Amino acid sequence: MEYIGASVTMMMETAGMFAPLIFIALHLLRPLLFLPVVFLCITGGLLFGIVPGIIYSLIGITLSSLTFYKMTEIMPSTLQRFFRMKQKLLGKQRDLTTLQIALLRLIPFIHFHLLSLCILELSRQLKDYMRASFISNIPLAVVYTSIGESITNFSPIMAGSMMVGVLPILYFVRRKEIYISWQDFFHPETTNSDVI
Numbered sequence: 001m002e003y004i005g006a007s008v009t010m011m012m013e014t015a016g017m018f019a020p021l022i023f024i025a026l027h028l029l030r031p032l033l034f035l036p037v038v039f040l041c042i043t044g045g046l047l048f049g050i051v052p053g054i055i056y057s058l059i060g061i062t063l064s065s066l067t068f069y070k071m072t073e074i075m076p077s078t079l080q081r082f083f084r085m086k087q088k089l090l091g092k093q094r095d096l097t098t099l100q101i102a103l104l105r106l107i108p109f110i111h112f113h114l115l116s117l118c119i120l121e122l123s124r125q126l127k128d129y130m131r132a133s134f135i136s137n138i139p140l141a142v143v144y145t146s147i148g149e150s151i152t153n154f155s156p157i158m159a160g161s162m163m164v165g166v167l168p169i170l171y172f173v174r175r176k177e178i179y180i181s182w183q184d185f186f187h188p189e190t191t192n193s194d195v196i
């Protein structure tokens with residue numbers, strides 16, 4: 001991983017005006033090279049700065065999401081594999097909102113395309129999928145590209161305070177579920193003789 005990271009950084013620095021195109025292409029090749037999304041976003045911040053890094057990362061991540069969508073149409077067996085993985089990790093009845101997916105994308109060890117699968121389940125057509133993907137990719141690109149740009153003077157105290165700041169957000173965007181007990185649903189005080 002360290003060797004690949006050094007190679008990517010050196011290649012970007014020597015690419016000149018083609019560096020943004022190579023960077024976006026790396027986002028598309030990322031699953032084949034086993035590079036984490038977070039690593040590429042941080043690299044974008046280091047190499048291009050905040051605003052261009054965010055723009056290039058958003059383009060690359062969104063194109064990667066589009067590639068995933070097209071690959072699920074071409075290779076349905078891969079889609080079934082992702083469904084099984086999702087059931088193991090999240091359970092069968094777990095539906096996530098776009099905001100929840102956006103926050104989960106900030107967690108580096110959650111598989112990027114597993115969350116793309118959750119978006120795929122929420123959307124009915126490509127337009128809806130791309131809109132939800134773009135929205136859920138914004139926090140990922142902004143946070144990690146900003147970290148990449150400011151990594152040289154980033155303190156552990158600031159990192160800890162950012163993580164503590166995310167916790168209340170996770171609480172407020174959770175899906176609220178209503179549980180009705182068996183007794184409340186069937187009203188035990190009402191019997192069949194009362195109905196007749």
